[in-house]
Amino acid sequence: MKVYFQIQWKIINRHIKEADLNVLLAWVLASISFIGLSIILFSQYEYAKYLYVVLPLFFSIRIGDSKRNTFLKICYGVRKFRLLRLFESLFISIPFLTILVINQSFLVSSVLVVIISTLTLFERRSNFRFIVPTPFQKLPFEFIIGFRRSFLAVAIIYAITIISIKVDNFNLGLFSIGLSFLCTLSYYSFMEDKVYVWSHIKKPRGFLLKKIRVAAFCNSILYLPLIGLLSFFFYENIHQLLILYGLGLFFIVAIIFMKYSAFPKQAGLRESIVLSVTFYFPPIVLITFLYFYFQSLRSLSKVLK
Template sequence: MKLYFQIQWSIINRHMKEAGLNIILAWILVSISFGGLSMLFFNKYEYAGYIYFAIPLFLSIRIADFKRNEFLRICYGDQKFHLIRLLENLMISVPFLIVLLISKAFLVSGLLLIFSSLLALLPWDSKFRFILPTPFKKRPFEFIVGFRKTFLVIVLNYAIAIIAVKVDNFNLGLFTLIVSFLISFSYYSFMEDEFYVWTHKDNPNRFLWDKIKVASVFNAILYLPLIILLSLFFPYNIYQILILYGVGVFFMMAVVFIKYSAFPEKVGLKESIVFSVTFYFPPLILITFPYFYFQSIKSLSKVLK
């Protein structure tokens, strides 16, 4: 089991090396940036604690892949498998827990610890298979695959929105809107095979804008009831809801550009760091948006001609 975590650590450091970063310096900068940006985030937004509760749980769910779990179970057996999953979830949660504790969000910290532990015990590898119908067409695979993988998370998000309405907590309602976009962003972490991009036979610019159109429309289909719910019960805050939704759509465009900026390779550590910093400082998107757009055009030009 110790060897498993050593391998994971080596993989992370290797990604840093491939990105041209000094490992020690990179870890120092990541730690300082995470701490500093987190404090700024908590001082600026009342709902920051909710986001720092959701992100580690979302990441824990993302790594609970059926094939990965099956591999771990075969290699280590049931008992060590659950222990590995528990340790992984706690490692993901620790940075967020530290920030929550420093910010005196003790209740949220306790809930995060409990839910992170419970996620390690859930039967993610169930043999039962049910093909969940989706409101999407067949062509844009991101939302079809993503929707089926995150269906329970979407239901939970809607449940939290209903709770926000019942307790008259607008900040909690805004939190669910932010989470809805984070869920949609995650759908673009899957990179399709080069062949499937080539079959579109579009030029890179038209291909990208078609992807953005699909992402915007399907995200609206998925979360229009959420927006209507918040608008009806918080009518005096409708402008904030619409502005936040508009910013979310703009970030959705950036996510599409980031995905294809490294095509046909997966998004690297460098792109992830740039996006994370931009998420904390939204005005930076005015710089990162055109940069990743032109990088995407350059990468896709090798396949789409």
């Protein structure tokens, strides 16, 4: 198993090098960014600790792909496979657990360890063919694939919103809206084939505009009911909801531009760092927005003639 983790470490560092970044500097910046964002979240939001349970669970589930599990079983056998998945999930959880312990969230951190350990006993079965229905059948693939992979997360977001209304806690409702946009942003991690983009009879600007319209429409289908509920029960705070919703849509547009800024390649570490810096220094958000926009136009112009 030691060899396996050494290989994974080399693969991660190779991706960093391919992004033309210094490996040591990248890890230092990532650590500082994670710590800084954690300080901001825990100092301003009471429910940040629950986000630090959801995120490692999400990452752990994502790496538990059935094909990957089958390959690991062939290489290591079932017993070592279980241990490997346990260690892998715990390694992912260590940064989040550390922040939880520092903030004295001992009960939540214990729950995270128990859930992570239990997850290693279950596997995603490739022969399970239940298809989650979506309202996006005739629309581009991002929301079709994204919703089917995250329908449980969407259900949890709705549950948190309902709980916020029941306990009369508006901040918890804002937290659920923030989670909804994080969920939508994750849909744009899927890169389509070059041929799919080429098939659009549009210029780069028209293609991006269509993507933005579809994103705003689909996101509204999913989450405008939440805005409506919170506006009805917390009508005195409706301006905060509208501001948050507007900011969320703005960042969805920025993510769309970032996605196609390196097309047909996947957006790399460099683009991710630029976006992360923007979160820490909001005054440069317009510069980042324009940077990704013009980069995406240049990349798409090679495909869309």
